[in-house]
Amino acid sequence: MSTTPAAPAVALNNGVEIPQLGFGVFQVPDDETTAAVTAALEAGYRSIDTAAIYGNETGVGRALAASGLPREELFVTTKLWNADQGYDSALRAFDDSLAKLGLDHVDLYLIHWPAPARDLYRDSWRALERLAGEGRVRAVGVSNFQPAHLRRLMDGTALTPAVNQVELHPGLQQTELRAFHAAHGIATEAWSPLAQGAVLGDPAVAAVASRYGKSPAQVVIRWHLQLGNVVIPKSVTPARIRENFDVFDFALTDEEMRAVAALDRGLRTGPHPDELD
Numbered sequence: 001m002s003t004t005p006a007a008p009a010v011a012l013n014n015g016v017e018i019p020q021l022g023f024g025v026f027q028v029p030d031d032e033t034t035a036a037v038t039a040a041l042e043a044g045y046r047s048i049d050t051a052a053i054y055g056n057e058t059g060v061g062r063a064l065a066a067s068g069l070p071r072e073e074l075f076v077t078t079k080l081w082n083a084d085q086g087y088d089s090a091l092r093a094f095d096d097s098l099a100k101l102g103l104d105h106v107d108l109y110l111i112h113w114p115a116p117a118r119d120l121y122r123d124s125w126r127a128l129e130r131l132a133g134e135g136r137v138r139a140v141g142v143s144n145f146q147p148a149h150l151r152r153l154m155d156g157t158a159l160t161p162a163v164n165q166v167e168l169h170p171g172l173q174q175t176e177l178r179a180f181h182a183a184h185g186i187a188t189e190a191w192s193p194l195a196q197g198a199v200l201g202d203p204a205v206a207a208v209a210s211r212y213g214k215s216p217a218q219v220v221i222r223w224h225l226q227l228g229n230v231v232i233p234k235s236v237t238p239a240r241i242r243e244n245f246d247v248f249d250f251a252l253t254d255e256e257m258r259a260v261a262a263l264d265r266g267l268r269t270g271p272h273p274d275e276l277d
């Protein structure tokens with residue numbers, strides 16, 4: 001395994017630590033996932049982000065088992081799909097995810113989308129609180145929740161989400177949501193941190209990259225890390241997997257952070273959270 005420095009840890013609101021830089025496997029077919037996750041673990045990643053709907057929890061589990069890495073060095077996130085929302089169905093879906101991953105607990109379990117038209121996320125959350133109480137998940141959180149969904153979820157429930165994983169990149173900076181998270185002790189986790197490649201051709205990013213002899217993707221990942229985001233870039237390309245982890249030997253100046261921040265333009269690569277059901 002690699003001698004690359006470990007990603008720094010972010011302490012969640014229950015004291016559990018999540019690596020600030022992890023590896024995402026959205027849109028990776030199950031039979032290609034084992035190779036991608038193996039390459040990531042060899043490059044130094046210890047946090048893997050999957051979801052039931054990605055259909056690749058089995059592939060993730062195979063790579064984790066084959067790595068021989070101690071379970072306590074790994075941080076595994078998976079997510080409850082919309083169709084499984086509700087108290088009993090969430091508990092069943094969690095059992096299914098755990099079996100596919102071949103694990104006896106996950107580190108972080110997220111409600112994947114609020115799916116407000118279903119009006120079940122509060123029931124689902126009570127199931128997640130139960131799983132946390134039983135020690136089958138080390139931390140529970142949500143994904144794609146807007147402030148209104150978070151307020152409703154937190155009203156009268158026992159646990160505050162440890163994480164909200166949302167679309168966030170230089171083209172969509174989620175300033176209001178990040179401020180809400182900071183005020184409530186919720187960690188911000190950025191999905192599509194590279195905007196699926198859409199921000200990598202920008203001249204402002206390229207200018208910073210050439211100054212450090214780094215790639216545009218490395219500059220964008222660095223921007224996330226310096227903002228304090230937990231970040232989970234995806235790649236199936238071994239050289240990019242390594243490149244995206246090689247970001248701990250340079251830092252952007254305040255001026256360079258502002259140059260990247262100037263790219264905010266409401267760019268969404270995924271659906272709006274109020275619309276997906």
Ligand SMILES: NC(=O)c1ccc[n+]([C@@H]2O[C@H](COP(=O)([O-])OP(=O)(O)OC[C@H]3O[C@@H](n4cnc5c(N)ncnc54)[C@H](OP(=O)(O)O)[C@@H]3O)[C@@H](O)[C@H]2O)c1
Pocket residue numbers: 023024025026027049050112143144165166190191192193194195196197200215217218232233234235236237240241243244270
């Ligand atoms: N909670 C949610 O609703 C949600 C939604 C979407 C994503 N996510 C999570 O967030 C993770 C990341 O998001 P994402 O997969 O949508 O997009 P992303 O990480 O922003 O971008 C991935 C794309 O960028 C390319 N890429 C990666 N590194 C690169 C590099 N160094 N240079 C050039 N291109 C590079 C990849 O190509 P190759 O793979 O071909 O190398 C892929 O096409 C997902 O995998 C998933 O775990 C969560």
